[in-house]
Amino acid sequence: MNIQVPSDLSVSGLSIHSAEGAIVSDVTLALGRGQPLTLLGESGSGKSLVAQAIMGNLPPELRATGRVLFKEADLLKETPSQRRRRWGRSISLLPQEPWLALDPTMRVAPQVAEVHRYVKGRAAAESAMAAKKNLSEVALSAAEGLYPFQISGGMGQRTAIAMAHATDAELLIADEPTKGLDAALRDAVTDRLRQEVERGRLLLTITHDVAVARALGGTIGVMLDGRLVEYGPTQKLLTAPEHAYTKALLAAEPSQWERHPGMKSDKLVVAGCGLEKRYGDRVLFSGLDITVAAGEIVSIAGPSGCGKTTVGNILLGLTNPDAGSIVRKAGLSSLRFQKLYQDPPAAFAPSQTIRRGLRDLTRLHGKEWTDVERLLARLRLPGALLDRLPGQISGGELQRFALLRALLLDPAFLFADEMTSRLDPVSQKEVMTFLLEIVSERRVAVLMVTHDREVADRVSTRVVELARTC
Known part of the structure; x- marks a missing residue:
């Protein structure tokens, strides 16, 4: 050159x-x-x-x-x-x-x-x-x-x-x-x-x-x-x-994707009614109604800092609303409510190899290592990365490992917080195609936070818009 x-x-x-x-x-x-x-x-x-x-x-x-x-x-x-x-x-x-x-x-x-x-x-x-x-x-x-x-x-x-x-x-x-x-x-x-x-x-x-x-x-x-x-x-x-x-x-690029609006379902997994969240004098949102059913992807869109992640955390039970109520499908273990974090380094032990973390997870929850290997192939993750620390692989690779880890626990509800924000267009399209397959195969209910309206419009059953209130 x-x-x-x-x-x-x-x-x-x-x-x-x-x-x-x-x-x-x-x-x-x-x-x-x-x-x-x-x-x-x-x-x-x-x-x-x-x-x-x-x-x-x-x-x-x-x-x-x-x-x-x-x-x-x-x-x-x-x-x-x-x-x-x-x-x-x-x-x-x-x-x-x-x-x-x-x-x-x-x-x-x-x-x-x-x-x-x-x-x-x-x-x-x-x-x-x-x-x-x-x-x-x-x-x-x-x-x-x-x-x-x-x-x-x-x-x-x-x-x-x-x-x-x-x-x-x-x-x-x-x-x-x-x-x-x-x-x-x-x-x-x-x-x-x-x-x-x-x-x-x-x-x-x-x-x-x-x-x-x-x-x-x-x-x-x-x-x-x-x-x-x-x-x-x-x-x-x-x-x-x-x-x-x-x-x-x-x-x-997302603008070139085919549209996959998903399938509407009446099998409710989680719902929020009249939700409100405040931080001091600041109101993030108020009177918010949201439902996520089995087999559908619901996206939350809106400007940075408007409370998109907070909505997901409330539905997961990680954050309490200041007003409103949450209903979750009866009989589901809390382990089947999983989250993909926007900053993947925050979700991994920095001094533990990826392999050790996944081995501990499979042993603790009675999963098979073959399940890990199958997901590695589907997510295009080289096995050589397993023996590295989280800080030794890219943010995009780490996010795909986070998705693998969540799927091992057979989630009924998956809160995907900017799950593709660290991925290049080719990897983003591959991961979103994989997510659509998982949603169809396992009937997972997905709440997806995204800043990319093109992505939301092409994969979501519906999009909930949040506006900045301050």
Whole structure:
């Protein structure tokens, strides 16, 4: 692949090795001012590993070779302490998982203010005012005094974005910056990233959202199985792709799916009547009626922070409503009410391998390991991932393991909270097709939270709209 490399940032022959061999091979790309670069590809394709190699925070068991030239310095030759001194100063990373990026013991505004106070050396009062401005720019003024556990996944993502913008570093690496955001906020974040490019910042974006890549413009690199399989100007690549995977990626966008409205059923599994939920003076929703029957998918759509996840948690029994009532089908064990979390790292023990967790689950509930193997194949999950820790696999792969784990317990009701927000279009279509098959085969009642109205319209029996009330 013959690529003209500008002097701002160039990556040449980058390979990343584990003990088993190369997992990223011979990646060459370039990034210049005014020309953002976006890496597209499925979960586990190596996109985030490339970003981590540039940033200098690869897991210790991985080793990078090749060259990464930034401002005439080869980053791969720098010591760990030299690399860390760049963090938040000349290079800033917006991480893929806001759950892991935020301090659970600190309120939102002070976390953003710390960037100004300790990275940029501003006075405390000035830092606090700057943090308020950063949060206002991502529509989070109302969340300044909240803790991370009190905000939605989308709000957590926007908090991490505010912190990344606060650094004002020369190179910004944005790893899945719009996942979990509704269309309006996705477009707002994309606009903000374009503004950063116009201000002269270098922007490398990792995303599975073709719409984001299209809006950012510049250059796109498509990754598959650790290799850069296509690379070129955004408009040309998205209108006349050459590689079969790129063609499949574009064909799998939700707007291209067939509509599967599902089958209505009168076999009620769970229902909420007159539901209301408040947090202090804030009313998330009031007078809400919702039912989910066997064999149907009901979607909840609406802007980030409007209470979509809270509705699902109430139906599961994880949260109590402030008003209204819940009815669940009699005779169902609580184990048959399962949830897929928006942030999969929060649902896995960080120091336990995936295999150990699944072995414990099958043993505890009398399941067979062959059930695991069958689901691995259907979810296109390589068996080699079983012996890794949750932090050693991609967010999309971890979400598919979460789905596998939930299905092992034969759920009657499944609350899927943004279950495809971490998946590329090809994987998203495969997983949604699989979910539709499971719903049909097992008559599972599914409540699905999604920010993607295209997905909701194509797979749901019906869509419940929630509006922001404050």
